[in-house]
Amino acid sequence: MKRAIAAISLVAALATGPVLAQAADAPVSVPGFNYVRTVGTISEYTLESNGLTVLLMPERSAPVVTFMVTYLVGSRNEVTGTTGATHLLEHLMFKGSDAFNDVKGNSVKQYLATVGGNLNATTSLDRTNYFAMVGKEFLEGYVAIEADRMRNLWLREEDRQLEMTVVRNEFEQGENDPQQALDVEINAAAIIAHPYHHSTIGWRSDIENVPIEKLRAFYDTYYWPNNATVSVIGDFEPAAVLGLIKKYYGTFTRSPRPIPQVYTTEPEQQGERRVTVRRAGETGIVGIAYKSVAGRDADYPALSVLGTILGSGKTSRFYKALTDANLTLGAFAQAGFFHDPQLFQIYAFLAPGADHAQVEKVLREEIERVKKDGVTDAEVATALGKYKASIAYGRDGSFAIASNLNESIAAGDWTLYYTVDDATAKVTAADVKRVANKYLDVNKSTTGWFIPTTPDAAAK
Amino acid sequence: MRFIAAFAACAAVLLAAPGARASVAKYAVRADIDGIDVVALRTGVQDVVTLVGSLPAGDDRSPPGNVMLATLTGAMLDKGTTVQDKFAIAEKLGNVGARLSFSVDTNTLMISGRCLRKDLPLLVGLMAEQLRTPAFSEQEFKKLQVQLQGAVRQQQEDPGFRAGDAFSRAVFPVGHPNRQPTAEQMLADMSKTTIAEVRQFHQQYYGPSGMRLVIVGDVDPTAAQAEVRKAFSGWTGGSLPPALTPAKAAASAQIETIVMADKTSVAVVIGQATQLKYSDPDTLPLRLGTRIFGGDGFTTRLMANVRDKEGLTYGVYAYVSGDTFTDGDWRIQGDFAPALLDKGIASTRRQLEAWHADGITDAELKREKTQFAGNYQVGLATSGGMAGTILVMLNRGMPLEFVDEYPARVKAITRDQVNSAIRKHLDPAKMTLVKAGTIGGAEADPPAAN
Numbered sequence: 001m002k003r004a005i006a007a008i009s010l011v012a013a014l015a016t017g018p019v020l021a022q023a024a025d026a027p028v029s030v031p032g033f034n035y036v037r038t039v040g041t042i043s044e045y046t047l048e049s050n051g052l053t054v055l056l057m058p059e060r061s062a063p064v065v066t067f068m069v070t071y072l073v074g075s076r077n078e079v080t081g082t083t084g085a086t087h088l089l090e091h092l093m094f095k096g097s098d099a100f101n102d103v104k105g106n107s108v109k110q111y112l113a114t115v116g117g118n119l120n121a122t123t124s125l126d127r128t129n130y131f132a133m134v135g136k137e138f139l140e141g142y143v144a145i146e147a148d149r150m151r152n153l154w155l156r157e158e159d160r161q162l163e164m165t166v167v168r169n170e171f172e173q174g175e176n177d178p179q180q181a182l183d184v185e186i187n188a189a190a191i192i193a194h195p196y197h198h199s200t201i202g203w204r205s206d207i208e209n210v211p212i213e214k215l216r217a218f219y220d221t222y223y224w225p226n227n228a229t230v231s232v233i234g235d236f237e238p239a240a241v242l243g244l245i246k247k248y249y250g251t252f253t254r255s256p257r258p259i260p261q262v263y264t265t266e267p268e269q270q271g272e273r274r275v276t277v278r279r280a281g282e283t284g285i286v287g288i289a290y291k292s293v294a295g296r297d298a299d300y301p302a303l304s305v306l307g308t309i310l311g312s313g314k315t316s317r318f319y320k321a322l323t324d325a326n327l328t329l330g331a332f333a334q335a336g337f338f339h340d341p342q343l344f345q346i347y348a349f350l351a352p353g354a355d356h357a358q359v360e361k362v363l364r365e366e367i368e369r370v371k372k373d374g375v376t377d378a379e380v381a382t383a384l385g386k387y388k389a390s391i392a393y394g395r396d397g398s399f400a401i402a403s404n405l406n407e408s409i410a411a412g413d414w415t416l417y418y419t420v421d422d423a424t425a426k427v428t429a430a431d432v433k434r435v436a437n438k439y440l441d442v443n444k445s446t447t448g449w450f451i452p453t454t455p456d457a458a459a460k
Numbered sequence: 461m462r463f464i465a466a467f468a469a470c471a472a473v474l475l476a477a478p479g480a481r482a483s484v485a486k487y488a489v490r491a492d493i494d495g496i497d498v499v500a501l502r503t504g505v506q507d508v509v510t511l512v513g514s515l516p517a518g519d520d521r522s523p524p525g526n527v528m529l530a531t532l533t534g535a536m537l538d539k540g541t542t543v544q545d546k547f548a549i550a551e552k553l554g555n556v557g558a559r560l561s562f563s564v565d566t567n568t569l570m571i572s573g574r575c576l577r578k579d580l581p582l583l584v585g586l587m588a589e590q591l592r593t594p595a596f597s598e599q600e601f602k603k604l605q606v607q608l609q610g611a612v613r614q615q616q617e618d619p620g621f622r623a624g625d626a627f628s629r630a631v632f633p634v635g636h637p638n639r640q641p642t643a644e645q646m647l648a649d650m651s652k653t654t655i656a657e658v659r660q661f662h663q664q665y666y667g668p669s670g671m672r673l674v675i676v677g678d679v680d681p682t683a684a685q686a687e688v689r690k691a692f693s694g695w696t697g698g699s700l701p702p703a704l705t706p707a708k709a710a711a712s713a714q715i716e717t718i719v720m721a722d723k724t725s726v727a728v729v730i731g732q733a734t735q736l737k738y739s740d741p742d743t744l745p746l747r748l749g750t751r752i753f754g755g756d757g758f759t760t761r762l763m764a765n766v767r768d769k770e771g772l773t774y775g776v777y778a779y780v781s782g783d784t785f786t787d788g789d790w791r792i793q794g795d796f797a798p799a800l801l802d803k804g805i806a807s808t809r810r811q812l813e814a815w816h817a818d819g820i821t822d823a824e825l826k827r828e829k830t831q832f833a834g835n836y837q838v839g840l841a842t843s844g845g846m847a848g849t850i851l852v853m854l855n856r857g858m859p860l861e862f863v864d865e866y867p868a869r870v871k872a873i874t875r876d877q878v879n880s881a882i883r884k885h886l887d888p889a890k891m892t893l894v895k896a897g898t899i900g901g902a903e904a905d906p907p908a909a910n
Contacts, residue, residue: 060504061503061504061505061506061841062503062504062837062840062841062842063837064837064838064841094758102768109757109758109759110759112757112831113757113758113759113827113831114827114830114831115830115831115834116830116831116832116833116834116835116836116837116838117834117835117837117838118835118838119757119758133838133841134834134838135834135837135838138834161771162768162769162770162771163771164771165771165772165797165800166767166771166772166773166774167774168797169725169772169773169774169795169796169797169800170774171724172724172725172795172797173724173725173774173795175724175725176618176619176723176724176725176897177618178617279721279722280720280721280722280723281617281722282613282614282616282617283610283613283614283617313550313554314538314546314547314550314554315547315550315551315554320547323607324603326603326606326607329607329610329611329614349610349614350610351606351607351610352606352609352610352613353606381555382551382554382555385554385555385556385557386554386557387557388557388576389556389557389558389559389574389575389576390557392506392507392508392557392576393508393574395505395506395508396505396508396510396677396842396843396844397505397841397842397845398841399841399842400842453721453722
C-alpha cells in the first residue's frame, strides 16, 4: 500500500488551457465483467461471478476519486421490532473484521485517518451507502477494506451495546429539532401500511432492544454483491478500476437466497388526517404532506417543478404570500424522490405574531390557486432555470456526483440520474397544473402543527 | 448575521484543513481593482463558477447599544435597490439558476454566489448593485425586523447554539468581538434601530477598501476581473478591519447550566479563550494538536474513546475558532443524553487532561500530517472548496502563496512545537463548562423577553 505524503499535487486540478466538454470513456473489456451500457458519461458493468453492478464515471477535474457502494436496503426493509436496524447496522459496519480492525491498526477509519479524505456512510429509506473520497493513489487500500466488510463483518454483541447508545444519542439529537419531531409524526400518520411509515432512525425502543441476532440476519439477507452497486467517480482508468473491483469483490458469491422484496403497498387514503406536537419551543410550524409518487413515476418531474414554484426562493408563491407578508420566516415544498410512492411535503415556519390556522389557510389558498388557475410560463421557466443550474452545481466534484447518482440507484434505476433531468426540462405549465390537481388533494393530505408550549410563544 | 457566525466559523475551520502541494499562486490572477482585492482562478470544473467575498462590515462594527446594526444592514442588501425591487432581482437570478446571498458574521459581510459560466456578468453586476445602491426601504426594513426577531427566537430552541452562545460570553470580555450578545439584547436593540442608522452604517463601512472577492471555476480570470472593474467602477469608501485587543485569560474555571425544557440531548461546550490569532506562530501547532485530539473523523482521541470505546455520544469534537481577525477560542463541543451527561463530561475531561499532560505522540503526528494532506487535497477538489480556502487564507493575512505552502508548513511542525503550544496556551483547570438542555429536575430558563 502506497502511503507517500509528498507526492500529492493539485496541479491537475487547475485548468491551464481550454476545458472541453467531457465525453464518456470508451467501454473497456475486462475479463469477468459484462459491459451493459453507457448513458451520459456513466458506463455500467456487471461482475459475472456474483452480479455486482459497477458504474464508472471518469471525471478528471481533480486528482481524487470517490468510491461508493450502495446497498439496496434501507428502512423500507424493516418491520416492527427492527426499525432503525439498517442504520444501526451501518454503524456496526465500522467495527471491523478479522482482516481489518482497530487492533491491527488497519480498520477503515484508521486507513482514512492515514491517507486523508472523506469517509462516511448514510442510511435512508431505500438504501445504505458507504463511501470515501481519496487521492487517487489511495483508492486500492480503501476498496480492499470496503469489499471485505461486505461479507466478513464481525457483528459482535459487545459492539452493539456500545454503538446502541451512540445511535440513540443521534436519535436524541434529532428529537431536539422541532421540525424533525413534527416530520416523524406526519410521516407516521400519512403512511400507515408501507414501511415508509417510520423514520430511518427508527423508534427509540427498537434502537435500544434489537438483538444482535436480528442484525446478523439483516446483514446476511441484504449485504451481498447482487444487492449492491459500486460507483466510482473521479480520476481513474476504467480498466484498472475494474481490475481492482474484481480482485476484492470477486471473491464473494451471489446471495444464497433471492433478496426479499417489499410487497406492501399503501392503501388509498380516504380523508384528511391531522397531528399535533406540543412541546417547549419558540417557533410554530405547519406541515402538510400529500400522497405523491415514486421517483421513477412520469409525474415526478412536474411535481418537482411544482415544488420549486410553490416554495423555492423569493420568486415562489409561498414567499410572496407568506414570508413577504410576515406570516412566516420561511416556507418550502418538495416532492420526495424515493423507490416507492412517498409524500409531497410543505413546511412553513411561523413568524412572530402569526398563528397556525392563518398560515395553513394561506398555504391551502395558494395551492387551490395553482389548481384552479395554473402557473405561468414564466414561473416554469424560472423553475427550470434553477433546475438546470442545479444540475451543473451537482457535478462540481466527484463526491457531489456520486451522492446524486446514489439516490437514483436507490430509486430503482441509476439512469434516472440523467432521465429525470431530461424529463424535467420538458415540463410545461399545463403539466404543473395537472399534477397539482391530481396529487394535492386535501383528502389525501396529512397536516401537522408544531405548537410551542413556552408561555405566550405564539404571541411573540 | 449574528446567528450565522457559528456556522461560518466552523466551515472555515474545515476548509482550512491544510496539507497539499499546489500551484494556486501560479495560476490565480490577483489584482487590486479600485481598492478591491480580486483573485480569479480557473479550475477543471465545467460550466460552474463560484464567487465568494468579504467586506469588513461585520458585527464588530456595530456600536454598543445597537448590536444588530451590522446584521440589519447586511440583511437589507437583498431587499431591493434604487434600480429595481427584490422580486425583479430574484427573477433575474432565478431565471438562470444563479445564487447570490449576503450574510454578516462577527467580523465581515460575507458574499456567496454561484452561477453558470455564461451568467458571471449578471451575477457580478447584481452583486455590485446590491452592495452599492440598496434601496433601504422603510417598509422592507419593518418586515425584516419581524423576520429577524423570529430568527433570533428560533435559534434559542437549539441547545448547541445556546451552549456556544453562552460560552462566548463566559470566555470573552465585554467589548470583544467574539462575545455574542444575548437574545434579549439583540431583540431590544433591533426594535429600536432605525432605517436612518442603517443608511449611515452602510455609508460608513461599505466600500472597496478592505473588500475581497475570489472567483473560481470555469472562468476566464481576465474577463472576470474586467466584469468586477466595470461593476464597481467609481465606488469609494469602506474601511480596513479594526485593530483589536486580545481577550484576557480566564482567571478560574466556570460552570454554566442552561436549562431548556423537552430536549432529549444535552449540548456541552468546554474551553477557553486562547489569546491567539491565526497568524501567531503557535496557532498552527495548536491546531494540529487539536485535530489529533478532536478534529473531524472517527479516530481522534475524543471520538475513539468517548464515542467508540464508551458509547457515550454520537459526536464530540474539538476545534480552534474565531481567530481570523482577532484572538479566538479553543473548545470541545459534544452532545450527551441527560442520563449519560455526567459520564460523558467525565470521560471528555479525562481525555483532555491526558492530552494536555502527556501531549501527542510521534505516531499521531505522522498520521495527522498525512491525513491533513489528503483532506486538503479533497477539500480543494470543488470550486466552492477552492474559493473558500483562498478567501479564508487571505482574510487571515496570509499571502496567496500560503495556499500552496500550507502543506509544507504543516509537514515541518514538530511534536515539541505541538505539545509546547498545547501546554502554553491551554489550561484545563481554568476552562469553562457550559451545558444546555433538559438537565436534572430544574425548571427551564424563561424565554427571551420581548
